[in-house]
Amino acid sequence: MSLNKKLNQDFGKVAVLMGGNSGEREISLKSGGAVLAALLAQGVDAQAFDPREKPLHDLESFDCVFINLHGRFGEDGCIQGALEMLQIPYTGSGVMASAIGMDKWRTKLLWRATNVVTPDFELVVADSDFAAIEKKLGLPLFVKPANEGSSLGITKVKESGGLKAAYELAAEADPLVIAEAYVGGGEYTVGIITDKENGLKALPIIRIVPKNEFYDYEAKYLRDDTEYLCPCGLSAEKEAQIQQEALVAFRAIGCKGWGRVDFLMDESGKHYFLEVNTSPGMTDHSLVPMAAKAEGISFEALVIQILDTADVG
DSSP states (O other): HHHHHHHHTTTOOOEEOOSSTTTTTTHHHHHHHHHHHHHHHHOEEEEEEOOSSGGGGGGGGGGGEOOOOOTTTTTTSSSHHHHHHOOOOOOOOOOHHHHHHOOHHHHHHOOOOOOOOOOEEEOTTTOHHHHHHHHHSSEEEEETTTTTOOTTEEEOOOOOOOHHHHHHHHHHHHHEEEEEEEESSSSEEEEEETTTTHHHHHHEOOOEEEEEEESSSIIIOOOOOOEEESOSSSSSHHHHHHHHHHHHHHHHHHHHHEEEEEEEEEESSOEEEEEEEESSSTTOOOOHHHHHTTTTTTHHHHHHHHHHTOOOO
């Protein structure tokens, strides 16, 4: 037996949480399947665990949990709180950071209070003055559920009078809905991992170039023509600046372990942080593994590095 495999057995019995009950269930199953295969290939005693199929108290037989749940009940602090009650170490951010990170509105409020630049936004409710919001934010604008991921329920409103219908669509997914000013100079992401010696580290930035109007669910998971540029095309100085600011934005939410911070660039080259993802995808289309690969970190090494940061809260 190799030394690495022997060391990997020191993790004990690992549950790879996948599936769950959110609208991102299918993506979670893909992410979890990839992580499970990578762990097993390296000698980790890992097993799939779908909380939709098994009671959570069954996790008491495990030593550690790798969270690959996306969306509600997996990325929003709920499962993190349950694991803390059970005193089982888990990967990723804790209860508070997970809950805030899942809520785009509260993330933006916190960022605004800590001088992290984010696109202008407004909370939208059923009796909002839709015309006034359109005028304030300008057109086009985006409307999105505050507590959904994978671009579920998002609409790009391009014509005057379109906000009300977009709000109603988003409200089907979540009662908390935000409208956000359009920033059209490019979509980017910064993956973040933890180096045990040096702490949080920003990975190389990726520029995302979708072939449809924006980086929606189809572009993320179903199409093969979305381009991912790494190097991202920014100058070395600009990339280093944004990486450091992404770490500030990540820490402002209270995040730890690993994650991703997305940002937009306008036509003048000014960047705006969009949202934080505390349980990113780990599929063949996923961004953190792409960025890690650009840094010379294989998928197998990445999952071990993430697992190695697991703790209780």
